[in-house]
Amino acid sequence: MGDDKRELPPIPDRLPVSVVDAHTHLDACGAVTAADVSAMVDRAERAGVSRVVTVADDLAAARWAAEASTWDRRVFAAVAIHPTRTKEFGDAEKSEVERLARQDRVVAVGETGLDYYWDYSPHDAQQDAFRWHIDLAKRVGKPLMIHDREAHEDVLRILDEEGAPDDVVFHCFSGDEHIARRCVDAGYVLSFAGTVTFRNARGLHEAARIVPPGQYLAETDAPFLTPHPFRGRPNEPFCTAYTVRHLAGLRGEAVHEVADAVRTTAERVFRLPSVTSC
Template sequence: MSEHLRRRSDGGRAAEYPPAPEPLPVPVYDNHTHLEIADGALPLSPAEHLERAAAVGIAGAVQVGTDVATSRWSAEIAAREPRLLAAVALHPNEAPELDAAGELDAAIAVIDELAAQPRVRAIGETGLDYFRTGEEGRDAQHRAFEAHLDIAKRHGIALQIHDRDAHDDVVATLRRVGAPERTVFHCFSGGEELARTAADAGWYCSFAGNVTFKNAENLREALRVLPRELLLVETDAPYLTPAPLRGRPNAPYLVPLTVRFMAELLEVPLDGLCAQLAENTERVYGSWQEGLA
């Protein structure tokens, strides 16, 4: 399998990667990234991504699968790369297509097998997406989401949730089926209400570069009310590049831009927030040094 499985397919620009930001005073982790997606005019290899990240104080990342192929790749690279852990799952937008082809159950079984590997520390990204999938695909999304919840709980690993325009149904499913002990709202997209619901349940909320966007006051309101011990940071690279670099490719080495923005918004010392984010991330996923091949 090649180092990069696929090109970015959402019309992303073939722009150059931005210059590196100032390093963070305390290392943190990128809680969610997609290094399998080649982006930019000169795509970076996973090794190049990780070298740039280490140079600015990013200790490691969670490499996230969205289908069978990328989940296998994520598990394989994490098994040999000490700076990566893996999350494996079927993205909710994949579920209806797999179901229509009669392949959903078999694909879920592959995710279950991958979840047993020691460097696979999360099931994700899974959840519900009502933005790209209409009513006809929701049943498959719900069945896949519940199956992923079961896998995470049986294997005792974290859950990374993709929640787009589906807050109420995601929360209702977590409450009805039972959330894993460590549940993360990846690329948190709600507002203060969802943040308070997550805080009451002890669910983690991970913020990406879009918290810096001018039109994202709902995210900033959520960030302000969340307990510090439930905060995580991510890139969702190559997407959601922080302001003022929108339109350029995103990558783990740009995490410091989001962390500095968060510290300024919360009016807390940067080094203290970095330490808290690192502690929270290790609490969710465990040690980056364990389980290497």
């Protein structure tokens, strides 16, 4: 049993429509080289996950993500400084994040936002950095990818105060139906991770049911949050397929309908080229 917990879940049957893993961390999954990246995305493609957005949480990860996105046509990047790392976020860091955010295969500014669960960065530092990232997303014309942990009200308030970019994605959405409705009404996109498959996540289940097509995505946040029934085991982008199938069950819709909604929303939000040309 102990050995099983260290092994990847089985690669599921291929989805009927290819999808995008809207948020993963290929470096944290163990990818170092171009060969590592391609092997991970090969596994994902076997499950019908044809493209991934690999996301940074500090400067080293941002540089790596931007570089990795040039190694394989199926990989894109998002760059920002994670809210838990904003205690020291000065001009040098801002200049480097902006330089990376302007690169062609960097498709989002993220993950940024607020995290009141961990006590790594003061709330005021997080909020200042969040406001700066909001402005950056608007200046570079790319979507904002939000990390929101136990900070729903402040995240929504700051978006309102600053004026949200055209496209806002709540990565690993963690709110209930009430928060989901407020986000939907504001035009934001909710990205569902493996947490939506957890049996005790009833509020999240209700949220997933009410989000209309065009305003939801699927992601892994790999190597974290592996979907049920493999919770606790390593996660990789191919596991997006498990989450898509679970979303279809929650919503009472066909898998191909949900997969198509996930794909088309990702292509619109991240301005992704077609599979054949990316």
